[in-house]
Amino acid sequence: xxxxxxxxxxxxxxxxxxxxxxxxxxxxxxxxxxxxxxxxxxxxxxxxxxxxxxxxxxxxxxxxxxxxxxxxxxxxxxxxxxxxxxxxxxxxxxxxxxxxxxxxxxxxxxxxxxxxxxxxxxxxxxxxxxxxxxxxxxxxxxxxxxxxxxxxxxxxxxxxxxxxxxxxxxxxxxxxxxxxxxxxxxxxxxxxxxxxxxxxxxxxxxxxxxxxxxxxxxxxxxxxxxxxxxxxxxxxxxxxxxxxxxxxxxxxxxxxxxxxxxxxxxxxxxxxxxxxxxxxxxxxxxxxxxxxxxxxxxxxxxxxxxxxxxxxxxxxxxxxxxxxxxxxxxxxxxxxxxxxx
Amino acid sequence: xxxxxxxxxxxxxxxxxxxxxxxxxxxxxxxxxxxxxxxxxxxxxxxxxxxxxxxxxxxxxxxxxxxxxxxxxxxxxxxxxxxxxxxxxxxxxxxxxxxxxxxxxxxxxxxxxxxxxxxxxxxxxxxxxxxxxxxxxxxxxxxxxxxxxxxxxxxxxxxxxxxxxxxxxxxxxxxxxxxxxxxxxxxxxxxxxxxxxxxxxxxxxxxxxxxxxxxxxxxxxxxxxxxxxxxxxxxxxxxxxxxxxxxxxxxxxxxxxxxxxxxxxxxxxxxxxxx
Ligand SMILES: Cc1cc2nc3c(=O)[nH]c(=O)nc-3n(C[C@H](O)[C@H](O)[C@H](O)COP(=O)(O)OP(=O)(O)OC[C@H]3O[C@@H](n4cnc5c(N)ncnc54)[C@H](O)[C@@H]3O)c2cc1C
Ligand code: SF4
Ligand code: SF4
Ligand code: FES
Numbered sequence: 083x084x085x086x087x088x089x090x091x092x093x094x095x096x097x098x099x100x101x102x103x104x105x106x107x108x109x110x111x112x113x114x115x116x117x118x119x120x121x122x123x124x125x126x127x128x129x130x131x132x133x134x135x136x137x138x139x140x141x142x143x144x145x146x147x148x149x150x151x152x153x154x155x156x157x158x159x160x161x162x163x164x165x166x167x168x169x170x171x172x173x174x175x176x177x178x179x180x181x182x183x184x185x186x187x188x189x190x191x192x193x194x195x196x197x198x199x200x201x202x203x204x205x206x207x208x209x210x211x212x213x214x215x216x217x218x219x220x221x222x223x224x225x226x227x228x229x230x231x232x233x234x235x236x237x238x239x240x241x242x243x244x245x246x247x248x249x250x251x252x253x254x255x256x257x258x259x260x261x262x263x264x265x266x267x268x269x270x271x272x273x274x275x276x277x278x279x280x281x282x283x284x285x286x287x288x289x290x291x292x293x294x295x296x297x298x299x300x301x302x303x304x305x306x307x308x309x310x311x312x313x314x315x316x317x318x319x320x321x322x323x324x325x326x327x328x329x330x331x332x333x334x335x336x337x338x339x340x341x342x343x344x345x346x347x348x349x350x351x352x353x354x355x356x357x358x359x360x361x362x363x364x365x366x367x368x369x370x371x372x373x374x375x376x377x378x379x380x381x382x383x384x385x386x387x388x389x390x391x392x393x394x395x396x397x398x399x400x401x402x403x404x405x406x407x408x409x410x411x412x413x414x415x416x417x418x419x420x421x422x423x
Numbered sequence: 424x425x426x427x428x429x430x431x432x433x434x435x436x437x438x439x440x441x442x443x444x445x446x447x448x449x450x451x452x453x454x455x456x457x458x459x460x461x462x463x464x465x466x467x468x469x470x471x472x473x474x475x476x477x478x479x480x481x482x483x484x485x486x487x488x489x490x491x492x493x494x495x496x497x498x499x500x501x502x503x504x505x506x507x508x509x510x511x512x513x514x515x516x517x518x519x520x521x522x523x524x525x526x527x528x529x530x531x532x533x534x535x536x537x538x539x540x541x542x543x544x545x546x547x548x549x550x551x552x553x554x555x556x557x558x559x560x561x562x563x564x565x566x567x568x569x570x571x572x573x574x575x576x577x578x579x580x581x582x583x584x585x586x587x588x589x590x591x592x593x594x595x596x597x598x599x600x601x602x603x604x605x606x607x608x609x610x611x612x613x614x615x616x617x618x619x620x621x622x623x624x625x626x627x628x629x630x631x632x633x634x635x636x637x638x639x640x641x642x643x644x645x646x647x648x649x650x651x652x653x654x655x656x657x658x659x660x661x662x663x664x665x666x667x668x669x670x671x672x673x674x675x676x677x678x679x680x681x682x683x684x685x686x687x688x689x690x691x692x693x694x695x696x697x698x
């Protein structure tokens with residue numbers, strides 16, 4: 083274990099920035115999100131929930147995929163990607179880190195999505211353990227320990243220091259890069275912080291949510307549950323919950339005509355939208371109830387059934403905070419799964 | 424050329440056949456004149472006109488055809504309208520093949536096969552039927568029941584009349600919805616015809632067509648004593664990626680693009696009713 087004094091963090095960022103890109107939570111226009119670091123930027127490491135999750139780094143909100151040049155009958159296809167420079171994603175919380183693992187299972191499954199893979203391989207992830215979980219947090223329900231060592235490097239902020247531990251080869255490489263700024267540490271402060279955080283976690287309001295009913299064998303029973311109607315009634319179909327969600331992965335592929343050929347790009351899409359499944363002869367999900375059900379069934383039943391029981395929700399609580407209608411996955415779990423005594 | 428799952432290849436249209444008032448069959452090869460890629464019967468491909476859009480179509484030609492691929496395309500919206508306006512020599516983009524194929528090298532082998540199609544539903548079946556004809560000795564008797572709105576809406580009628588009807592150990596039954604001048608064949612809907620024919624329930628059946636036809640035909644087959652685990656069909660849901668990533672064609676724990684489009688009826692029974 084190493085440590086670095088908080089007042090020296092800017093030196094650490096500058097050092098990383100010399101040879102790699104650095105994305106870190108930065109406050110801009112009153113909102114904290116992952117942005118490119120630069121001298122004088124307002125870094126806000128402690129912000130637990132950036133508005134957008136870091137999934138943006140691997141699966142951007144919009145991304146050019148290819149260009150077409152047409153001349154007469156001829157079509158030429160030009161790969162629109164450029165080599166991604168290695169970068170460090172700094173300050174990722176445990177829930178968001180686990181969400182990247184959820185996305186990996188989709189995008190890196192055969193046939194590999196090379197657009198995602200290119201960005202993913204260029205990244206070194208530095209996580210920051212949580213010491214002040216918020217009331218909307220419920221990662222522990224999904225077996226995530228927000229104090230634990232995830233990512234290539236794990237850091238803990240405690241007192242006047244940032245503590246640092248490398249977990250992987252990539253992490254070791256980053257550690258040697260910034261080695262001159264780090265000093266050895268005995269790890270006691272981190273252990274003490276972990277103990278204290280665990281006590282807070284146990285008392286969080288959503289800590290007792292019961293997932294035991296969300297199993298593949300209950301798929302049809304849950305799908306047909308009469309409660310969906312009432313739960314979804316207020317849903318506006320705005321898609322906010324899907325855009326802020328670190329595990330939502332649905333996308334659209336579209337063409338855009340420019341003066342200089344056609345650009346085919348992909349962009350986030352939402353299963354909450356009525357045209358998501360619209361076809362020439364009809365729509366397989368006609369009502370907002372069906373679309374609402376799809377989002378939560380996918381996270382709690384369909385995805386786990388395809389991925390050895392791994393849920394596609396990490397309890398980050400973003401949808402809890404952001405839904406204009408106060409609907410969210412916590413209400414769904416409470417209604418259909420209940421709480422442990 | 425880049426080998427990527429979401430990046431297509433350029434194809435050239437070398438032949439266009441007008442099958443019906445709203446269905447045309449397009450023959451496509453690569454810019455080098457060779458077939459773009461290999462596939463198995465039942466698999467699909469994404470065909471696109473850059474700047475207009477991309478759509479999923481069954482590859483209707485048989486894999487045993489080593490020269491080109493064919494798509495039978497019904498005009499019904501933005502992209503298909505532009506495709507219908509193409510002329511020979513035009514270029515399109517194609518990516519694939521996607522999805523699971525019919526088990527022609529598995530469960531179908533040695534079986535008597537019953538193919539039931541309605542309208543454009545013949546597209547995926549044509550690939551299987553011609554594959555089975557090519558390896559005729561690997562399969563038992565073949566029965567084909569094909570129906571359309573009118574005699575002008577029967578896709579690939581030339582091939583059916585000149586080739587399929589003359590194939591040994593093969594029976595072909597055609598039907599149209601309403602009486603029509605110049606038609607002396609059977610008149611009536613497919614599900615009713617299937618029941619009338621009193622087909623042998625030991626056959627392995629494949630159903631493709633509009634959802635309503637599938638529903639009633641399946642009910643008829645079950646009445647005749649067919650076993651659901653030996654009845655196959657294909658699903659059609661909106662698709663974008665074709666590889667189980669964009670989330671669009673998700674039903675229950677399946678992605679139709681990747682786990683389908685071919686499904687056994689018993690598999691569909693386990694899925695939530697949302698397709
Ligand atoms: C697995 C599969 C196999 C298919 N095989 C064939 C075939 O062999 N021949 C054939 O004529 N058609 C086939 N279709 C249907 C074909 O994809 C649609 O007719 C086509 O996408 C319509 O596009 P459009 O832009 O002309 O229609 P529009 O209504 O303008 O399309 C709007 C959007 O909806 C999508 N869409 C519309 N209808 C469908 C549909 N039925 N299925 C999926 N997406 C749709 C389009 O891709 C487009 O993104 C198949 C569909 C699937 C999923
Ligand atoms: S659940 Fe809430 S955030 Fe999601 S689409 Fe409905 S109203 Fe919008
Ligand atoms: S469903 Fe809600 S709580 Fe779960 S990961 Fe997505 S935004 Fe976070
Ligand atoms: S078409 Fe994208 S998941 Fe099936």
